[in-house]
Amino acid sequence: MFRALVVDRSEEGDISQKVTELDDSQLPAEGDVTVAIEYSTVNYKDGLCLTGGGGLVRNYPHIPGIDFAGVVESSDSPCYKPGDRVVLTGWRVGEVWWGGYATKARVKAEWLVPLPDGLSTRQAMAVGTAGFTAMLAVMALEDHGLSPEQGEVLVTGAAGGVGSVATVILGKLGYQVAAVTGRPETESYLRDLGASRIVAREELNETVKRPLESETWAGCVDAVGGAMLARVLGQMKYGASVAAVGLAGGAGLPATVVPFLLRGVNLLGIDSVMKPYDARQRAWERVVTDLPLDRLEAMVQEVGLAELPRLGSDILKGAVKGRIVVDVKA
Incomplete structure (x- = not known):
């Protein structure tokens, strides 16, 4: 079992959000790497996915969260092994593919980037x-x-x-x-x-x-x-x-x-969604050298899954300052 924030839509078109538990068998079968997620974050697109705006989510029920960072739990890909620390942004995860507002995700190996040394999973999501x-x-x-x-x-x-x-x-x-x-x-x-x-x-x-x-x-x-x-x-x-x-x-x-x-x-x-792997890796390496982590921490607010519906509405109104880190276990 894993914990997730699930967004659903009624026949009348009303959007609801609920923190619940799901079975591992419900994870997308097309993925080849299962990640134990530690942190996610909140972006403008997440606000749309949480509230049903923009037509980004095509199928319900759905798990939003376009970013996540965590540790590989299992892998059918030679690129990753259990215990590897990874980060994911983009590739329409959290939109058309179940995303990071959960304690587990199953995704394609080519969407992941190894987390650079010197950057924790929490810091990676402060970046997001x-x-x-x-x-x-x-x-x-x-x-x-x-x-x-x-x-x-x-x-x-x-x-x-x-x-x-x-x-x-x-x-x-x-x-x-x-x-x-x-x-x-x-x-x-x-x-x-x-x-x-x-x-x-x-x-x-x-x-x-x-x-x-x-x-x-x-x-x-x-x-x-x-x-x-x-x-x-x-x-x-x-x-x-x-x-x-x-x-x-x-x-x-x-x-x-x-x-x-x-x-x-x-x-x-500047497109970050479909950016090729080499450019992604270069950018994350530059994050370690050129983004002062103490200043990054100064702009961070940490929340749990239950607070995301409110923050989704707030970010669409321009009422969110800085960065939000989501502890998916909280």
């Missing part, structure tokens, strides 16, 4: 998809030439999960970070994470008629999209890049091609 995505964004900006001496790097949605970790990583690497937030009460939190300047959301969330403004930012990690991303594109320095990681402000992009044509601005799409 949000932190993993933030690291991919920083790596993409660096691969396109970003370096600290070029000037300020903008982080939008900075108080959220991706933004918080991106702020910490960039600060650790020596960048001047301008953190955008619509919550003034998070200023001290963001400065503690490494932000050198706070930018009020109101300064950037309106479109302007001019396709280009003063060259201000050497790089940007954007978790907002929409009108704010369009505005930021016109403020990038020549040849600078924006790593787009989210759409909290909307999926539309009311922009022109002028920043791309006259300033050589790059818009880099």
Whole structure:
């Protein structure tokens, strides 16, 4: 038997969540590695899966949780053996495949990554998809030439999960970070994470008629999209890049091609779901070296399975600060 948070949908379409026990035989038969999960986390997608939003969950009953970290219990794959510590993010686990809000999961070996030395399962979930995505964004900006001496790097949605970790990583690497937030009460939190300047959301969330403004930012990690991303594109320095990681402000992009044509601005799409194994391994290794774990801990709130329905609703409202670690045994 294993313990899990199960989401179900009635014939009338009502969504319910319940912590219950299931038999191991109910785990997905198509998987070849069974993991004893120790920790999971809460991301925006988890909020959708917990509440039935976005059409992400196709079949009910369902176990959400797009991330988990734990120890291999059994394996039919030569890649892993019992006792190996592993982490999983992406691959639509927790959406179309039973996920991490349980004490066990059975998944495909190619979806797993060995947990790097120096990182506990709890720390891995403090990172989670949000932190993993933030690291991919920083790596993409660096691969396109970003370096600290070029000037300020903008982080939008900075108080959220991706933004918080991106702020910490960039600060650790020596960048001047301008953190955008619509919550003034998070200023001290963001400065503690490494932000050198706070930018009020109101300064950037309106479109302007001019396709280009003063060259201000050497790089940007954007978790907002929409009108704010369009505005930021016109403020990038020549040849600078924006790593787009989210759409909290909307999926539309009311922009022109002028920043791309006259300033050589790059818009880099960051996908963490289907990222190939080698890039995943590289990102997790960079987490160990470039993400200060003490600052990571400062943004963590730990919860149990029973608290997830509330937090799922909160994260969709933008009311969650930093990172949430889920102790699946609690």
